[in-house]
Amino acid sequence: MYDFFDPNCVYCAEAFKRDLPAIQSGQLTVRYVPVAILAASSLGKAAAILESHAPSHALAIDFQGVMQNGSGGVRAIIPSDQARASIGRNLRLLMQTGNDIVPDLVFRLPDGHVGMIRGLFPVSALDAIVAGQMP
Numbered sequence: 001m002y003d004f005f006d007p008n009c010v011y012c013a014e015a016f017k018r019d020l021p022a023i024q025s026g027q028l029t030v031r032y033v034p035v036a037i038l039a040a041s042s043l044g045k046a047a048a049i050l051e052s053h054a055p056s057h058a059l060a061i062d063f064q065g066v067m068q069n070g071s072g073g074v075r076a077i078i079p080s081d082q083a084r085a086s087i088g089r090n091l092r093l094l095m096q097t098g099n100d101i102v103p104d105l106v107f108r109l110p111d112g113h114v115g116m117i118r119g120l121f122p123v124s125a126l127d128a129i130v131a132g133q134m135p
Contacts, residue, residue, distance in 0.1 A: 001107040001129065002031050004094045006038040007045035007072055011120040013063035015103040018123055027130045032059055035091045035102060044076025047083040109134065 003019070005012035022028035034049055036042035045062060052058035058074055065073025079087070094104055097116060105117040110132045117125055117135065125135035 001028060001105055002033055004033045004035055004090065004097075004099075004102050004104040004106075006035055006042050006102045007049060007059075007062050007074065008039045008042050008066065009102050010066055010070065012103045013066040014120055015105070016059070016063045017067070018121070018126055022126060022130050028126075032056075033090045033093070034087055035094050036087050037091065037100070037102065041072075041076040043079055043084070043087060045072055045074050046087050047079030048074045048077045050083045050086060051077065051080060 003012075003015060005015070016032075019028065019030050023030060034046035036046050049055055049058045049062060052074075061073040063073070065071060094100065094102075097104060097106060099116075099118050101119060103120060105121060106114070107116075107129050108114050109129070113134060115129075115134055121135070128135040
């Protein structure tokens with residue numbers, strides 16, 4: 001599953017929290033795809049996550065901060081040219097889904113069907129995806 005997120009998005013942080021049990025149990029693999037659309041600091045925070053030596057840890061710290069104080073747990077940095085280009089590419093991919101909000105989940109089921117969930121999803125939708133069913 002691909003999860004497009006903005007590091008300042010409280011709904012993205014909630015989606016991350018909902019994903020964790022299935023990820024930790026080995027039932028789900030999620031590729032988190034950072035975009036920068038919600039705030040001026042989004043690009044610098046997305047770059048900080050991408051350029052971290054431990055991006056998944058940085059993502060978890062950021063979302064923990066978003067849930068606690070609304071501002072995130074990583075500090076914005078000046079993005080490298082490579083990070084800026086990657087985040088821009090990610091935004092173009094998000095727009096190609098026909099969506100401009102986050103979170104945006106794109107997934108493929110074992111039978112090959114592709115699905116998308118725009119916005120915060122119910123836990124039952126994630127359960128269906130893990131079970132190999134369309135939500």
